[in-house]
Amino acid sequence: MIRLLHRWFALLATVLLVTLAVSGVALSVFPTMEALTIPPAQQITVAQLASRVRDAEPTVEQIRRAPSGRITAYYFDGDQAASAVIDPATGKPVGPADTPAVERWLINFHRALFLGDQGRIITAVGAAIMLLMSISGLFLLVRRAGGWRYVLRPVRDQGKGQLHSVIARVTLPGLILSSLTALWMAAATFGYLPEGSGTQPFPATVSGKTGIALDAISTLQTTPIDELRSLNFPSANDATDVFTLKTTAGQGYLDQGTGAVLAWRAMSWVDQTSDLITMLHTGQGMAWLGLLLGLCAFGVPFLGWTGIASWLSRRGHGKVASVSASAADTIVLVASETGTTRGFAATLQSALTSNGLHVHVGSMTGFEPARWPKAKRIILLAATYGDGAAPACASGFLEVFKAVPPCPHLSLAVLGFGDRSFPHFCGFAAQIAEIAKTNGWAELLPFDTIDRQSPQDFSRWGRNLAKALDLDFELNHQPATAKTWSLTLISRRDYGASVQAMTAILRFDLPKASLWQRLTGQGFAPFEAGDLVGIVPQGSDLPRFYSLASSSKDGFLEICVRKHAGGLCSGQLTALEPGDAIPAFVRHNPAFRPLKTRKPVILVGAGTGIGPLVGFARANAAHRPMHLYFGARHPGSDALYAEELLNWSQDGRLASVTTAYSRAQTPAYVQDSLRKDAAKLCSLIKAGGQVLVCGGTDMAAGVAAALSDILAGDGIHLSTLKAQGRYAEDVY
Known part of the structure; x- marks a missing residue:
């Protein structure tokens, strides 16, 4: 549901959101430009500032201080109203106060699209959509990572999906802040917030006196310039007029003859919150935040592009022509979060169809054996999302599957797709397999897994399936057309x-x-x-x-x-x-590499399987304990990397190197070397060591058997090491 909301809000509102984001990016620059051009701040009081401005411009009517610290004075130049930016050190004008035309245009466009109140409603809707998309996107990131504690680890996607995730992770905090503050400001504009302090009523009585010196007004003397919002001067020759002072604490009136406070109202929490939110949204007074939010907004067009591109590519997965469910002898059901598993289903369907089977491919949500009268087998391809969870499209499958009794004429195979670096590798698929076993479903193949969409794992599983079906085919899967x-x-x-x-x-x-x-x-x-x-x-x-x-x-x-x-x-x-x-x-194949610890590593390979093991040793500049066991035919013809292995043994990158040659004078295989070093291997593994095996399937099976025997006496099982990520194979 979260994914659907995220997707459709994005598709429907992309143009609006990109428009608002781009204009927001442009506006984010102005607070910084203002902060760089205003005169330096002064640690003076409002009384000192007002005195300096009045000395420079005797007709001054108002002084305003912006959140950025810019001081603006409004006065008369002859009989014409004028305004200027003021240097607080001198009180004199230093530049025009008018907002640049480009900034005014951008503000009007960003706030209302030049459409008045209707435009403000549209932009508010855009902010609401952005908030929903940002929050749903955040939850999708957390779910994909496997939990909040994993959300900052490296992104596992590829291509446009990877770029989308990276940009989202950087920009989502800023987008959430921008959209929340925009909605508050819209609510304030349309009067949907609680009443603020409002305007203080004009005082009923005044002293009738005039002419008090500004530096004699105690309220102005004790108010720092940093707290000033505005100061309005009384009209000349009007003894009933007063000073109007607004500060960050409140607003009130001061008698122009005595300086007494005639009335005062403190700033309400609504006003204080609105001022803070305006500053957070615009960056006025926090130029660095404005730039940061602008950078986040700059990510919106890229999020739109990468999101739509990823969605379109996922739509292209799994376009497999399959027979109807009622006519199929083989049912292939898929549960996939991103669509990649459907590509594997397409490869499987093609191979089975070419061997004369009638295959129906569908979603795992369509698990209804009653609709499959001719089916003989079911193959479930189940991806795991995040930390062992089911994909969104199959969130209720386990309950449905538990409730369906096994069918005598149907056999079942479960193949899990996941990422071994997650704590619960293929957890969803494993739950399906456990339910199938508990409920008594006939087994077509033992439960198996595919790590990181590995074509090699899939091909290996396919060979087992071909044997089980007494057919001859090879699953050569290319998950996606890769750029070469x-x-x-x-x-x-x-x-x-x-x-x-x-x-x-x-x-x-x-x-x-x-x-x-x-x-x-x-x-x-x-x-x-x-x-x-x-x-x-x-x-x-x-x-x-x-x-x-x-x-x-x-x-x-x-x-x-x-x-x-x-x-x-x-x-x-x-x-x-x-x-x-x-x-x-x-x-990438992140499941097959040394863990990021200082624990020992046991490298076992034969023939060309030495390749990645050599790479691990080459990168071991920190001299982590690495022990290499290498098997080949003959030292005279197959001693791969002999010179490097000698050098790395001497410089500490390899703690030991043990070789076994099957056609030497004393023939031996690599598993024989392991058995000879049984005590050493037990010690290394009990110390937290990791085993990495690379080579052919027969060699890997022999190594697994040897290590199982070696560790059995200490109660250590390979399945436990695999679950801990301490035993990994790259087998071909």
Whole structure:
């Protein structure tokens, strides 16, 4: 509901809000210009100021002090009314007091769109919409982050969505303040606020005397200039007239003959609040705040652009032609917050349909087995929003699912999509799987998860699904059409050629981005070791992903590639020569990297899986305890990064390096090395250590089995380490 309100208010009011915001940005500059041009403030009393002004301009009728500190005097120049900005040090005019024409135009436009009271109503409605959008946007940010305590952590979105979230997080406090104060001012304009102190009634009696010296009036002598609002002088030769004084404390009348206070009314809380709110909204008297609010308002056009662009891109997800629910043998239901999971559903639907299945794709809110007479299986693709919550579109699904009894002719698979860096990774999907197990649904596949929209995770799950269905397909998913950049190869190191197992370490130069691209987040994305580079080979539209062995701080992008027989991308990559270029893009993989602690890290890899592990070691300038276990075929042909590993062992970036070669004189696998170091590994893990594994699925399974055996005696389970973020795999 919050998302729908936020979206539709934005779509309906974008033009109005952008118009008000841009004019507000322009107006925010004037308080600063005024503060820079007014004469310096003086620590004097109102009596001293009034005396100086009257000496300079004997016909003065009124003195006003603006919240910015600017003093304006109104007097006569001959028989013409005049006004000027006054230097409080001398009381003399130093410049015109007229508001610049451009500022007057902007004020009238910003307040009422040149439409009078109707325009004021329109701008008030715009302020109300901005307030609702800002508050709903704030709650969406909190929900996406997983709670208030996570709201300031790095934004996890990508592209326009990331830019929208970043701008919103910076500007929302200012937009909420601006819209709240604008609504108060509108309510005051139309008389919807409680009555203020009002105008003090004119005194019934005066002394009838005239001519008291200004510095003899005690009230003026004790009132600092900083508290002055205005001082009106009595009319010349009218003994019944009085001084009218307004200050931050109240307003009243002073006898022009005796200086006595004839009447006084204190400022009400309504008046004081209105003055404060006017200052907060306009920046008059707080120029720095005016600039800050102007900067926040400047974000509104960008929020409109990025918000609409993100919405349009989400609308494009999941446009999958599917058979009707009554004719389908396979039901794929999706719960997605941003729409990306629907893209995975489209890939799945395409693969299943090409293998002869009749697939219906729909929303998880449409879970009604009675409508699926021909269905044999249900596949639930469930994204998790924020800290383990269901997407807004599936907020009531768990209650519905609990109430539906299992169907004997239907089997069920649950696949969760989430971000492992959140405390409750795939929490919503896990709840679905638990309910299915408790209620007795037949299992098509065990519950599984996809971390950070990983195509590799999805492909692995797809292979398991193909086996379960006795079909032959591969889920090659490209979540979105990514902008590619040209990466130029600057160097390569080759291994394994002598044993017909070509492996290469490829180093690419980073592409150049313009200043505008960097400011708008459209440049080549910064990356860390363990992130993925997507490479689109010639003759294919689908990227292949390789784990990065470097970070952008290193000034280059590096990967390890093994040439596979018939491999389209690996064949093209291993054929590159320095100077050749390839199209590529970066996809972040934050779940696979060392945690930000000083605890030990155990790095386990085989073959090209050493790539990201090398990147972690390269970045370990702080000499955090890192222990590397590396497996390969033969030391003579496959000793990847041998020189670097030796150097890093000597300079402390690696605490230890243990190698295992399966075709050496004494064959061994990396899991054998782990078992030999069982006592050491137990000690490291009990000390809070983290395990990062990279390589093929068989190697990863062997490593998991070895570590399970090693830790069993101490009552430590890999599932516990995974839940704590202390065991992560990058498996291909």
